[in-house]
Amino acid sequence: MLSFILRRIVATLPVMAIVALFVFSLLYIAPGDPAVVIAGDQASPEDVERIRQSLGLDRPFLIQFGGWVWRILHGDLGTSIFTNLPVSAMIGQRLGPTLSLMIVTLLLTIAVAVPLGVVAAWKAGSLIDRVIMGFAVFGFSLPVFVVGYMLAYIFALELEWLPVQGYTPLSSGFWPWLENLILPAIALGCVYIALVARITRAAMLEVLQQDYIRTAKAKGLGQGGILFIHALKNAAVPIVTVIGIGIALLIGGAVVTESVFAIPGLGRLTIDAILRRDYPVIQGIVLLFSFVYVLVNLMIDVIYTLVDPRIRY
Amino acid sequence: MALLEVDNLQTHFRTPGGINRAVDGVSFHVDEGETLAIVGESGCGKSVTSMSLMRLIPEPPGRIAGSIRFAGKDLLNLSDREMRAIRGNDISMIFQEPMTSLNPVLTVGRQIRETLMIHQGLDKQAAETHAIEMLTLVGIPEPKRRVREYPHQLSGGMRQRVMIAIALACNPKLLIADEPTTALDVTIQAQILKLMLDLKRRVGAAIILITHDLGVVAEIAERVMVMYAGRKVEEAPVAELFRSPRHPYTQGLLGAVPRLGSSLTGTARRLAEIPGQVPDLRKPISGCVFAGRCALATDLCRQYAPGLEEKGPRHIAACHYAAKGAVAA
Numbered sequence: 001m002l003s004f005i006l007r008r009i010v011a012t013l014p015v016m017a018i019v020a021l022f023v024f025s026l027l028y029i030a031p032g033d034p035a036v037v038i039a040g041d042q043a044s045p046e047d048v049e050r051i052r053q054s055l056g057l058d059r060p061f062l063i064q065f066g067g068w069v070w071r072i073l074h075g076d077l078g079t080s081i082f083t084n085l086p087v088s089a090m091i092g093q094r095l096g097p098t099l100s101l102m103i104v105t106l107l108l109t110i111a112v113a114v115p116l117g118v119v120a121a122w123k124a125g126s127l128i129d130r131v132i133m134g135f136a137v138f139g140f141s142l143p144v145f146v147v148g149y150m151l152a153y154i155f156a157l158e159l160e161w162l163p164v165q166g167y168t169p170l171s172s173g174f175w176p177w178l179e180n181l182i183l184p185a186i187a188l189g190c191v192y193i194a195l196v197a198r199i200t201r202a203a204m205l206e207v208l209q210q211d212y213i214r215t216a217k218a219k220g221l222g223q224g225g226i227l228f229i230h231a232l233k234n235a236a237v238p239i240v241t242v243i244g245i246g247i248a249l250l251i252g253g254a255v256v257t258e259s260v261f262a263i264p265g266l267g268r269l270t271i272d273a274i275l276r277r278d279y280p281v282i283q284g285i286v287l288l289f290s291f292v293y294v295l296v297n298l299m300i301d302v303i304y305t306l307v308d309p310r311i312r313y
Numbered sequence: 314m315a316l317l318e319v320d321n322l323q324t325h326f327r328t329p330g331g332i333n334r335a336v337d338g339v340s341f342h343v344d345e346g347e348t349l350a351i352v353g354e355s356g357c358g359k360s361v362t363s364m365s366l367m368r369l370i371p372e373p374p375g376r377i378a379g380s381i382r383f384a385g386k387d388l389l390n391l392s393d394r395e396m397r398a399i400r401g402n403d404i405s406m407i408f409q410e411p412m413t414s415l416n417p418v419l420t421v422g423r424q425i426r427e428t429l430m431i432h433q434g435l436d437k438q439a440a441e442t443h444a445i446e447m448l449t450l451v452g453i454p455e456p457k458r459r460v461r462e463y464p465h466q467l468s469g470g471m472r473q474r475v476m477i478a479i480a481l482a483c484n485p486k487l488l489i490a491d492e493p494t495t496a497l498d499v500t501i502q503a504q505i506l507k508l509m510l511d512l513k514r515r516v517g518a519a520i521i522l523i524t525h526d527l528g529v530v531a532e533i534a535e536r537v538m539v540m541y542a543g544r545k546v547e548e549a550p551v552a553e554l555f556r557s558p559r560h561p562y563t564q565g566l567l568g569a570v571p572r573l574g575s576s577l578t579g580t581a582r583r584l585a586e587i588p589g590q591v592p593d594l595r596k597p598i599s600g601c602v603f604a605g606r607c608a609l610a611t612d613l614c615r616q617y618a619p620g621l622e623e624k625g626p627r628h629i630a631a632c633h634y635a636a637k638g639a640v641a642a
Contacts, residue, residue: 210413211410211414212413214369215406215416215479217369217400218405219427220398220432221401221431222397233416236418307418309465310417
C-alpha cells in the first residue's frame, strides 16, 4: 500500500508540472506586456522597465519558468502586486474559512445524499423515490446564489435561527464556527447532494439485482443490513468517485458562496485578485486548487482499495 | 412426519404481456430428514417454487398464494420479521452460481459469522470460532487463513463449500439446494454432492434438491417430483420413477440422458429429444400442459386437463394414458 501511494505521488508530478506551466503562462496569455500589466495604468516607461528587470521578464521564458518553479518548491509563491504581502501568507490567512466550508459541505453531502440515494433505490419506482429524485433535479437546477439568498432570507432574516453572514474561526468554539457555516454549506451542497444522490441510486439499483443480495436475504438479514452493508459497500466505488469529482464543483461554488455569505475565504480572495489583476495571487490560488484536486484524486484511489478488496495496484 | 407441506402453491407474476403463472397449483410435502428432488427443464417453475418457499419472490410483481406449512406454521401468514427468523436458520438455501452468490467485498468469515450472529445470538468472537469450524467441516484447508479471505481468492468449488457452510451454520431443518452443482466441474460436482450427503446425515436436515441433472437425482434423492410448465406432472420414489416412468414427459427426460459407454456395448441409440417448446405461461392452458409436445396426445388431452392419479406404489402422475405409457416404455 505504501509503495502504491509513493508511486502515485510520483505519477502526479508530471500532472503538477503541466498545471504549473499553464499557471505560469497566465501572465503571458493575458493581453499585453506582463510588465505593463503589473506596473498598472499610471506607470512611466521607466517603471515598466524597472519591473521588467526586477522580475527577470527580459530573460528567456524557460529560464523564468525554472526560476519560478524553484521558488515555489521552496515555499515562495511570490509577492502580491497589490498588497506587497507574500502570496503564501495571504493564502494562509484565507485558507481556514474555505477549508471549513468545504469540509462541512462534504460531510453534509455524504450524510444526506447517500442515505437518500439508498432509500430511493430500495423503493425504486415508488412515491418516495420520485419525491427524492424530484428534489435532486430541483437541487441541480438552482444556482448557488439563489439558494443562498433564499436560505439567508428565510432562516436568518425571518426566523432568525442562524446568522446572516460572516465567519467565526473554530478557535472561538465549535458552535459559533458551525452556525455560520450551516447555510453556506446547504447552499453550496445543493448541486453536490443532488449529484451524489443520483449516482448512489443508480449504483445501488444495479447492486440490488445481484445474486449476493438474494443470498443475504436468504440468510435472514434485515433490510438495513442488506442495504447499508451488503449493497452499499459494493456500490461504493462509483459513489466515492463522484464525491471526489464533486470537490472540483465545490471549489468553483465556494467562490460564489463566500461572496453571498461574506465569508473571508479563498473564493473572495480569488475574486479580488482577478478584479485587481493581481497575477501572483491568482497563480498561487490556481496552483493550490490544482494541488488539492490532485491530492483528492490520490485519496479516492486509496479509498477504492479499502472498499473493494478486488482492487489492488 | 411431514416437515413441509405445500398445498396448491400458486406463484404468479404480473408482466406487461399478462399474468405469468410460473407456478400454478403445486402441492407436495417433504418429510423430516428426507431428500426430495424437483426436476424439470429450464422455466418449468422449479426455482420459482423454491424461492416461494423462502418468500424471496419480490411482491409485486410476484404474488404467492396457497399454503406453505413448515413445522406447523403457515409461512405465507408470517410477518416479515418472523419470516426473517426462519430464513438461514430453520430453512436455508444454496444457489446455483457460487461465483456470484457470495458478496465480493466482505470476507468469507464475515459472511458465515453474520448468520450465526443474527440467529444464534453469538458474539463476534464465538461466531468467528464457529465459522472456522464450519469451514473445516466443509473440507476447506487452512480455515484460519481462508476465513479472512475474500470470495475472489477462492475457486468455484471452494466458494460452493463456503455457501454450504453458511447454509448449514445454524443447523437448519430444511436445506433447499437450487442446482448446487450445475456451475461446477464434473469432478467437483461429485465432491460437493458427497459433502451435502455427509452433512445432511450429520445435521439430520431434509433436502429439497432442484436440478435438471437426472444423474444427480439418482445419486442422492429418495423421492422425485417432476415439474412441467408450472405444474407437478409426476411424483414417485426415485427407484420407482427410473424403473417405470409414467408420464410421457418424464419418459422423454429419461430418454434424453446419454448413456456412457453405450456405443461400446452396441446398445447406442439416437439421443431422444422432446420436440417443441414449453407453452407460454402467460396464456391460459386448457387441457394437458404437455399435450402440445406429446406424441401420445389425443383430443381428450387437448380438451381436459388430467388430474394427478395413483399409478403405482406411492407413485402419482397427471396423464390420461399413463398406464399405457408405462407399458409402451
